[in-house]
Amino acid sequence: MTERSNSLSEWLEARLPVISAFRREYVDFAMPRNLNYLWNFGAFATIALGLLILSGIFLALNYTPTVTEAFASIEMIDRQVSSGWLVRAIHMGGVSMLFASLYVHIGRGLYYGSYKAPRELLWLTGLGLLLLVMTTAFAGYILPWGQMSYWGATVVINALNSLPVIGKPLAAWLLGGEGLGNTALHRIYVLHFVTAFSIVGFVVLHVAALHVAGSNNPTGIEPAKPDDTVPFHPYYTTKDGLGLCLFLMVYAGLIFFAPDILTLADNYAQANPLVTPRDITPEWYFAPFYAILRAVPSKLGGLLLAAGSLGVLFAVPWLDASPVRSARYRPILRIALPILFLAFIALGAAGMHPPTGFWLWISRIAVTYWYLYFLILLPYLPRVEIPKPLPSSLQEPRG
Template sequence: MPRNLNYLWNFGAFAVVSLTLLILSGIFLALNYTPTLADAFSSVETIDRQVASGWLIRSVHMGGVSMLFAALYVHIARSLYYGSYKAPRELVWLTGLGLLLLVMITAFAGYVLPWGQMSYWGATVVVNAVNTVPLVGKPLASWLLGGEGLGNVALHRLFVLHFVTAFSIIGVIVLHVATLHVTGSNNPTGKDLTEPDQTVPFHPYYTTKDGLGLCLFLLVYAALIFFAPDFLTLSDNYVQANPLITPSDITPEWYFAPFYAILRAVPSKLGGLILATGSIVILFALPWLDSSTIRSARFRPWLRVALPLLFLAFLALGLAGMSPPSPFWLWISRAAVAYWYVYFLGLLPMIARREQASRRKEHF
């Protein structure tokens, strides 16, 4: 391993630990969960109130989702800053994005399962967005749900989808780690390692470093579960789903809030869906959008200005998605999503060309 890795490289291990706890707690929850409209909500209440330590297992599961997304977002931000998506690590980047998509699908399916008010209406927003896709939208939604709307068949299918994608993530993690072992880890300088003294064995150096970071990570995890449980879900989701009563404000969990803000920022449902989906799809093209031979932003002064603004745009979208749809937050969302696309499609290629031109001048 490169000897100069900082603590941002710990977040991959944090994500694996979170996923492990999610899968183990999910198996125990599934033993007492009933995926029907009549019994889903009451079975979750039974887990919380009557099953021995059921409240703890469910809190570990709910907290694990937040911790997993937090670790993944930091992991991706670190890759963007240090250029870990560049050659020869394109496959590492692509498999990592595949993992992100699987985690998002799994989290969405799992969020519907408790059958609370936010579960139902959040799923309704997504289904309505899919229905706006010309020609294939309505047939696709009907095929996925087993009918025209959210019913027993849809809930059962989401329960199966939640389990299947959760275990599929394990296989993609194996592929992700395998591609990483082929190319080796990137490092904060972004430079290829050429001398043996630039590396150290993974054990004991990084096992102890990961262990220390993991202790701090688990402390935050425990604090979230025991001291801030209300942060894990919205209060409306402790009320059973009622299709006849629409919540005053449909708000997603924080990890979906940026994409919900994009959906809401555009008057057209189809336009919002295209922009929200495109905001993730564009990341798959990143290794080819950024043609600069310099990996790390440490040596890219223009990028050190543009990239933090991208991170701020993502945070602004998250705040907008969790706030009421006032004109102020709508315009913040529009400005943030505009910068998101301008950065990837305009600024990043332009910065890369400028850097290449500067290097050619220095060479001559």
């Protein structure tokens, strides 16, 4: 039997060397020995994505993309289809788990300078993924055709319409006519599918780029000696495995104990173009950008600010002028960056409240800091900041 399987693997190896490629990239791959648990979040995102695609396929079997039937078909999945409620909870909870993983994943990258040379393309493919995930989530949220689906989409279409010259024709072209109707819903359904599967392709590209440069690590210095690294298996398969158990426990907790905690009650009422909800509130993962959209009185200004807040991330590898990667050795950045994280959380809270008084000012202060951090601090801070001495190896105890 072993002889036969050996000869089969040799036969395959000579024609399509997938087994040796897998071994090289996922078993023996050299990993820095000092990675902390923040390096688990890429794996979390991958698992959440896998579960989203799988549950999405089962939802699609029972969903009808028409204005008259979409809402009822979702209700049917929840109430009549066998285990439909579970599949839907996995799908809805998965979106939150994916975004939460991604925001930590990006924060980790910013803190340890994982975007710096030679990992710029890795960073850019990651941002491509973020845009695709956002587009997929936005399109997916419209599909149940609830009040928030309809009015949330309306806010975004109005923002698009505010673009001079191209805005209106672009919106009409995307939606296949004026406003949200059957044609638009059908297109949004197709968009949801296409972007979801493109994400999988992009993840392959992302991980391929990672395997060219290798993983960064908390010190930000490259492994120099052979014993600075350990093979991916068994060291990080077990570490990722433990992390995944905890991740799946939180995910299961969300699905089984609080499936509705992150969704809005308004979306359990069917879309009604004649009744605008009192407050149009986005899902939590879009709230920071929604707050930026509303931080200024001009619609176009808000749209440009919100798009720009993501746009600056693309320039980060070139904006950061410091030769030191990890914030661990950058005393001022080490304070400035957590403030950026707080600003992001504050924007999220502001996005869930009406844009008046206190919350309006919170969003204005936070968005100002966002731009200040990327456009002023990253390029100019290295002129005044004195970095701490870097360790000579990954194994040196933390000073």
